[in-house]
Amino acid sequence: MEDPPFTYQTPDDSGNMISNGYGIDVLRVLARQVGFKVHLQWLEGAQFGRQLPNGSWTGMIKRLQEGDADVALSWLTITPERLQAIEFADSVPIRTYWNGLFVRQTASFQTESMLGALTKPLGLDVWVALLATLLIVSLVLWVVLRAARHEPLESQRDYSPGACLLSIYGGFMMQGYVRTPTSAAGRIVVISHWAMCIIVYATYTAQLASFLTATDKTPLLSSVMQVATHTQYPLLVDETSADVSAMRVSPDPGYRALYSRVTNGDNVMDVSAVVRRGRDVVSDTAVLYIDYDRLVYYLRERSCFYEPVVEVVYKHSPAYLGLRRGLPQRDGINAALRKMTESGLLQRLWKKHFHSSFMCAQPQYIDRGAKAVKGRRRAAWARALADID
The missing domain is CATH 1.10.287 (Helix Hairpins)
Structure with a gap:
């Protein structure tokens, strides 16, 4: 994952930028076990990658496809379109996630004569x-x-x-x-x-x-179609996410309408703006299409006031490291990831960066609890790619 706390940069005492995060730690372990050197390329504001009408790709997938990088240090879901352009370290998912439409609850006090x-x-x-x-x-x-x-x-x-x-x-x-x-x-x-x-x-x-x-807490919006048509409410989304692309062929007309809103840019803001400008950029009327871990990390305690627009089936989607086609180290990376999973190291690294210093007082919409990293970090939105020697 390219965004904090997956990958991010922080300045040291001399002003030099230091790479950090869950993905960086995983890559360092892979480099030791497989035996390769890492050269990181930080792509400010880049995206996962979207397939254009002419069949070419943007973002990280383009860099892998053209051979400019060997590993996309991110959490990419496997799709048929992506498999035609790149390969994956698919023995073990680098993480699992679930996306949802989240909206802040509105609280109104009882007013009576x-x-x-x-x-x-x-x-x-x-x-x-x-x-x-x-x-x-x-x-x-x-x-x-x-x-x-x-x-x-x-x-x-x-x-x-x-x-x-x-x-x-x-x-x-x-x-x-x-x-x-x-x-x-x-x-x-x-x-x-x-x-x-x-x-x-x-x-x-x-x-x-x-x-x-008592307060009467009701969701601002209550259906996907309302999110798609009520464009006065800002929508924060990662436009190049595979889940967004899947909306185009969704059997639900609400998600197809939501895809049209995203592609037309009707009051749509990229999630990267939260990292660049801080969580205050998220207004109380904004709707976020985002996975729950990132929601908690970005908004911290404010995430406790958010709930899914529609009832959520907690289906966790696996995500993997993207690889350049024909990469010789692919089998070694897969074997190392399996070993890290069996030893519990992958889970320990995850908890190190996503461990929460707070819990929602009354969690109503998720049974996994809130996960966020302790302390304040000055994070740069970055898409990390690695060249392997």
């Missing part, structure tokens, strides 16, 4: 049930006081049907009444009503607090 905010936490059926409960408990209290043997006549006169309703309503509002029933049965009814009111108040308070503080 005062009355609406106070009544919203409980549904209409709950409010109707509470009203019915007040009437029923009032009737029960009136009957109990009339039937109780030890209830004074004065108390019975004070607790008329309307007074019972007022007493029960006052209890619901946490207000006492002028008289307390004398009989045990009457007091049991009143105490039970107060206990019920406490439970209702606790539930209502919790629901109200949740309602007033």
Whole structure:
């Protein structure tokens, strides 16, 4: 992979640019095990390579095809078109990835009138049930006081049907009444009503607090066709990715329309702009067609607010080193990659550069966790090719 943290350059104390990254480490191991020397060519702003209508290629694939380089230090997927131009170190994938359309969630706080905010936490059926409960408990209290043997006549006169309703309503509002029933049965009814009111108040308070503080998170766009047609939202994509080329013949009309938007350049920005200008170039309304590892690396904590536009099937695509046709060291490179995989070295090098120093608090769209490199690095967007001696 040509972009950080796969390959990148950082200046040393004297100002010289030092090559670094996962791909660079892998290439150094291959050079020792296979026995070749490496001369790196950094192609600023170059692309993976796209096949033009006349059949020729651009970018890295062109350099391999013309013999100007021996190895494309990148993560290239194997396609029939590419196989006609170059070869691959296809014994072991250099990495696996999955691309997706990612969009930032939009958060809007609940906005209601005062009355609406106070009544919203409980549904209409709950409010109707509470009203019915007040009437029923009032009737029960009136009957109990009339039937109780030890209830004074004065108390019975004070607790008329309307007074019972007022007493029960006052209890619901946490207000006492002028008289307390004398009989045990009457007091049991009143105490039970107060206990019920406490439970209702606790539930209502919790629901109200949740309602007033919760945010409604909804995706900005919800389909591929919307991304293709709503060109007012910037689209960040690597235009020479094999997955983008595959959109042209996709059975999904949304992806075919998205391919047309990319080729027409309708408010489309290359992912390399993120590396050149920093992650702030990604606005909150931007849509990114990118693999998840790069999303996390570029946006860091901001990536936690992004989710796929459509439901994602986590199908990981293998990617390989591209090689010049007829390269004598091809078998040796394949054997060395197999050995690195069997020993676990390839995985350790991957974790070294993609290990995350943070985790999303509530990951909702990916079960692999976030992977990013620690610390800040001044990275130059580079497409690395290697000449082998």
